[in-house]
Structure formats: structure tokens, C-alpha cells
Amino acid sequence: MKNSVRLINYLMFSILLVGFISIGCYGQEEYKDPKNKALNETYPGGSFYEVQNFAEPVSKKLPKNIILMIGDGMGIVQVYSAMTANGGHLFLENFKKCGFSKTYSSDNYITDSAAGGTALSAGIKTYNGAIGVDPEKKPVTNIRELAEKKGLMTGLVSTSAITHATPASFIAHVDSRGSYEDIAADFLKTNIDVFIGGGVKNFEERKDGKNLSKELKDKGYQVLYKIEDIQNVKTGKLAGLTAPEHNIPMPERGEMLVPATQTAINILSQSTKGFFLMVEGSEIDFLAHENKTPGVVLETLDFDRAIGAALKFASSNGETLIIVTADHETGGMTLNGGDYTTGKVVGKFTTGSHTGVAVPIFAFGPGSDQFTGFMENIDIANKMMKLLKLK
Ligand code: MG
Numbered sequence: 001m002k003n004s005v006r007l008i009n010y011l012m013f014s015i016l017l018v019g020f021i022s023i024g025c026y027g028q029e030e031y032k033d034p035k036n037k038a039l040n041e042t043y044p045g046g047s048f049y050e051v052q053n054f055a056e057p058v059s060k061k062l063p064k065n066i067i068l069m070i071g072d073g074m075g076i077v078q079v080y081s082a083m084t085a086n087g088g089h090l091f092l093e094n095f096k097k098c099g100f101s102k103t104y105s106s107d108n109y110i111t112d113s114a115a116g117g118t119a120l121s122a123g124i125k126t127y128n129g130a131i132g133v134d135p136e137k138k139p140v141t142n143i144r145e146l147a148e149k150k151g152l153m154t155g156l157v158s159t160s161a162i163t164h165a166t167p168a169s170f171i172a173h174v175d176s177r178g179s180y181e182d183i184a185a186d187f188l189k190t191n192i193d194v195f196i197g198g199g200v201k202n203f204e205e206r207k208d209g210k211n212l213s214k215e216l217k218d219k220g221y222q223v224l225y226k227i228e229d230i231q232n233v234k235t236g237k238l239a240g241l242t243a244p245e246h247n248i249p250m251p252e253r254g255e256m257l258v259p260a261t262q263t264a265i266n267i268l269s270q271s272t273k274g275f276f277l278m279v280e281g282s283e284i285d286f287l288a289h290e291n292k293t294p295g296v297v298l299e300t301l302d303f304d305r306a307i308g309a310a311l312k313f314a315s316s317n318g319e320t321l322i323i324v325t326a327d328h329e330t331g332g333m334t335l336n337g338g339d340y341t342t343g344k345v346v347g348k349f350t351t352g353s354h355t356g357v358a359v360p361i362f363a364f365g366p367g368s369d370q371f372t373g374f375m376e377n378i379d380i381a382n383k384m385m386k387l388l389k390l391k
């Protein structure tokens, strides 16, 4: 009872505070805008959700399916802030194999999400800003393309625009991460089965006048805009475009990432040859850029519940490897206080940008034992490719 009152108070407080900037539209670069940097370092606490235990399948076989879950900007402090906010527990605790990823890019100690995404998708270090190209700007093959070529089904889910750096790294090949319309066009060059995220504008309001949603429909995709409709899809090709640019942050976004993840798994798990799915909790990074602890907490909790949905499938399926990691840490966040009984979290940030610190890796299911200890971010992609026998 107390918790729900606290949650309602918190929701009203959030809506008053961020209402007009976040309702309706969340622009591609808005999270980097200094006007959003009003100091908001304490999460007052809110309602808790129940965390279930899932038995990890015991198997010496290679995985048939991989679900890669990327918390953008999610360092161990972001994880622990959410854990504290949920009374000390997260679905992430089901993961018994943990490691660390060294995130630096080919040209910078501190990576961005483009080089970080390309490291995780293609297994190469490249320059900041590069999407699916190497330091010489030559296209590199990513794991989703290799999986597709081998007959596996593939999918992408993100809370950001689906054309933003992280999901783009699994689809596109462009010199510069800001080429959103070129990235959208690259979706048509693939045979991807499911993608769900924001970014309608990049498909339908283009400088070249093309309507890529129409082209997607002509190719056999169901193009849907509301999560309520998307989550009813059981089979066939699906393009879910749920916002003009990025989906708005939590709590205003409501249920999107969890049903999107479940829908993608429902469709992809019908594949006889297996599947590769990437799910991104995109906006942990955005709110950490803005140095807002409540936003970081709520985005990380939302991502953890999506991890719960993936665990539920993987635990019963037995042939699915889940990897949860980050492309980099954002905000140089630390915790100066917390309370497991109320869920209060007192965060503190050292920067409005990314940091160079190693980020956690969590693995569950067949092949998970390969993801312990320190490794390069590119090792994650190369190990996944080997486990799916893609190279
Ligand atoms: Mg991202």
C-alpha cells in the first residue's frame, strides 16, 4: 500500500518535472541537450516487482539460439542502482557466469555506441561514429547477417529509434552514425524477420521522398505502430515502429520493451534452424547523459524485466544462450546512498558523457561458461559467432 502511494507520488512528480519535454516526442539528439541536465540525483523509491528464479539448462551442446541483450550505458553501478530500487533483487541474479568487457574503440579510450555496437555485432574495433564499417570505412559483416545467411531467423528490439547506433550496428554499414535515413534504407537490403523500436520518421519522412514502410509492406512485412497491435503478432515478418524518433523514457513510455521482447521471441522461436535476437535497453544511456538517477533506475528496471522475459523462454527452451552486457558505461555514476526497504537510491555522476571503465557481462544457458573473466568487447561477438557455427 505504502509503495503504491509512493509510486503515484513519484509518477506525478516526474510528469510535472519532465512532462512537456518528454511527452509526445523524444528527438534523436535530445538526450544530449544541456537544458535537460537539471540535477536529479535521487530516486525516492517506488513499487517492487517479484523476481523469479529460473533453472539454468545443463547442456554440453552448442546453443541453437542466442539472445544478446545490450543495456546501453549500463555499468555495474546502473545495475546496482536498479537492484537497490527493487528491494535488493533483479532477474539478472539468475546469471551465474559473469565477466567484464573492455570497451575502448580503435581511436578512443572511451567508446561511443556506434563503435561499441560494431564491436558487439561484427567483432572488430573501429572508430567512434562508425556503424558496421572498419577503420578504413570498409563494410564488415555482422553476426545477424551471418546468421541470416545460414538460415537462422533474426530480430532487433530497442527502445530508441531502431536506426540509432546500437541496433544500426546489426543492420547497416555507414561511415557516420547520424546518417539515419541511410541506416533505415539498409533494413530493406536485409531479410530480417522482426524489428521493433522507434524511428518512423527515418522510414516515412525522408529527404529522398521514399516511403520505406510501403516498401516493407511490399516485401511482406506487417508494419505496425502500436505496441498493443504489435504484441498480437504471432508469425510472419514484422516491422514495429512505435515512435517518430526515440520512444519516450520511463515511466511515461509504459509497457513497450517487455512485450516487444516477448513478441520477437514468440516469432523467432518458430525457426527450425535457430535464431539470433538483439534486445537493447537504449535509454539507460540517455538518462545517464542527463545525470538523472530516477531515469537510470526506471530504464534499468524495465530492461531487467525484459531480461526476465528472455530467461523464462531460455530456461524452458534449453537451447538458448542469453548474453547481457553493455557497450560502455555512461555518466561515471556511483552510489552515495540507498535503502533496500524503500528502494531509495542516491546517485552521483562524474560526467555527462561516457566513461572508459570495463562493463559487466552476464551469460545464461549453453555456452555461457565462455563469458567469464576479462575480455575484449570484440571477443563477445567472435565467441557468439563460433557458438552458432557462423564462422
Ligand atoms: Mg544505443
Ligand code: ZN
Binding pocket: 073, 113, 285, 286, 289, 330, 354
Ligand atoms: Zn551515450
